[in-house]
Amino acid sequence: MSSLSGKVQTVLGLVDPDQLGRTMTHEHLTMTFECCYFPPAPRDEAVAADPFHMRHLHWLRQNPYSCRQNLLLQQETAAVRDELLAYRKAGGGAIVENTTAGLDRDLPTLRQLAKDTGVHIVAGAGYYVDCTHSEDTKRMSVEQLTDVIVAEVLHGADGTDVRCGVIGEIGTGWPITASETRVLRAAAHAQAQLGCPLIIHPGRDPAAPAAVLRILQEAGADIGKTVMSHLDRTIFDEAALLEFAQMGSYLEYDLFGTEMLNYPYDLKVDMPSDSQRVQTLAFLMKEGYEDRVVIAHDIHTKNRLTKFGGHGYSHILNSIVPKMLNRGVSQQQVDKILVDNPKRWLTFK
Numbered sequence: 001m002s003s004l005s006g007k008v009q010t011v012l013g014l015v016d017p018d019q020l021g022r023t024m025t026h027e028h029l030t031m032t033f034e035c036c037y038f039p040p041a042p043r044d045e046a047v048a049a050d051p052f053h054m055r056h057l058h059w060l061r062q063n064p065y066s067c068r069q070n071l072l073l074q075q076e077t078a079a080v081r082d083e084l085l086a087y088r089k090a091g092g093g094a095i096v097e098n099t100t101a102g103l104d105r106d107l108p109t110l111r112q113l114a115k116d117t118g119v120h121i122v123a124g125a126g127y128y129v130d131c132t133h134s135e136d137t138k139r140m141s142v143e144q145l146t147d148v149i150v151a152e153v154l155h156g157a158d159g160t161d162v163r164c165g166v167i168g169e170i171g172t173g174w175p176i177t178a179s180e181t182r183v184l185r186a187a188a189h190a191q192a193q194l195g196c197p198l199i200i201h202p203g204r205d206p207a208a209p210a211a212v213l214r215i216l217q218e219a220g221a222d223i224g225k226t227v228m229s230h231l232d233r234t235i236f237d238e239a240a241l242l243e244f245a246q247m248g249s250y251l252e253y254d255l256f257g258t259e260m261l262n263y264p265y266d267l268k269v270d271m272p273s274d275s276q277r278v279q280t281l282a283f284l285m286k287e288g289y290e291d292r293v294v295i296a297h298d299i300h301t302k303n304r305l306t307k308f309g310g311h312g313y314s315h316i317l318n319s320i321v322p323k324m325l326n327r328g329v330s331q332q333q334v335d336k337i338l339v340d341n342p343k344r345w346l347t348f349k
């Protein structure tokens with residue numbers, strides 16, 4: 001049994017799991033998403049160069065990845081601080097900050113935000129998707145990658161003494177690359193050593209989540225202590241969702257607040273509305289998965305902050321929870337989704 005056993009590791013140190021309260025399991029507070037810039041249509045180039053005006057709000061919400069400035073969330077720390085204070089007022093207690101290597105993780109800023117706001121912040125260890133892996137990362141063996149991830153949890157990451165409390169989001173695309181497979185195996189080995197929570201960003205294909213879990217399983221991961229993110233843009237068919245759910249990971253719906261007609265990374269995808277997300281949660285409750293569901297907003301662009309007319313980090317607490325209750329999800333189930341499931345997942349074995 002390690003000294004972390006029975007505790008949650010935040011950027012300010014170990015805490016008792018009961019201290020977390022309502023927890024968003026997938027957010028970003030400071031990061032860059034430049035790796036996923038998607039050039040605008042030629043007719044939109046002028047708007048994309050300067051979109052932060054009321055008259056462009058609709059365009060920005062529909063095309064968040066086509067404006068370079070919008071991808072620099074790390075420029076908005078003061079606004080994020082205000083948002084976290086509002087999140088606490090709305091009844092929020094904790095946030096899992098999923099920024100890993102490749103997205104400009106900034107642990108000193110996370111520590112300062114936790115001090116300034118009183119929100120418990122859990123930071124992520126490991127690597128994002130292949131296109132962000134450095135040449136060094138691509139050359140590393142599974143054992144070397146495992147050592148890095150373990151050190152990020154036990155000693156601190158990026159040359160700081162700020163320790164990560166979760167592995168991930170570990171990024172994968174579709175098909176899964178050789179480098180991503182090595183990182184997945186390393187994440188599994190590190191999780192097996194540490195007994196810690198793990199969270200995955202799957203590729204954009206309905207087969208991707210199960211393919212990732214199979215790699216993790218073979219490498220000795222604890223699937224019951226693993227969150228599969230972004231299911232709202234990945235698995236649409238109910239039978240396929242139930243088949244995936246049987247593999248035993250946590251099921252994460254984490255794009256609350258994102259409503260767009262054309263999802264640029266895969267035009268075949270119809271991005272669901274928040275109402276459809278709530279319907280899916282109600283379906284999973286009916287099917288008996290109340291102990292396996294977690295939710296969040298995955299804020300990763302500026303336009304989603306209230307400063308820029310977005311929904312902010314309190315949207316779920318202020319607007320989605322009432323909708324869930326109105327659609328047949330019980331208060332006890334809401335509490336499981338927001339408090340009990342994140343707490344169980346985040347507690348080291």
Ligand SMILES: CC(=O)NCCS(=O)(=O)O
Nearest residue numbers: 201230233255265298300
């Ligand atoms: C930061 C991040 O990876 N967000 C997910 C965006 S996606 O469009 O759902 O892949």
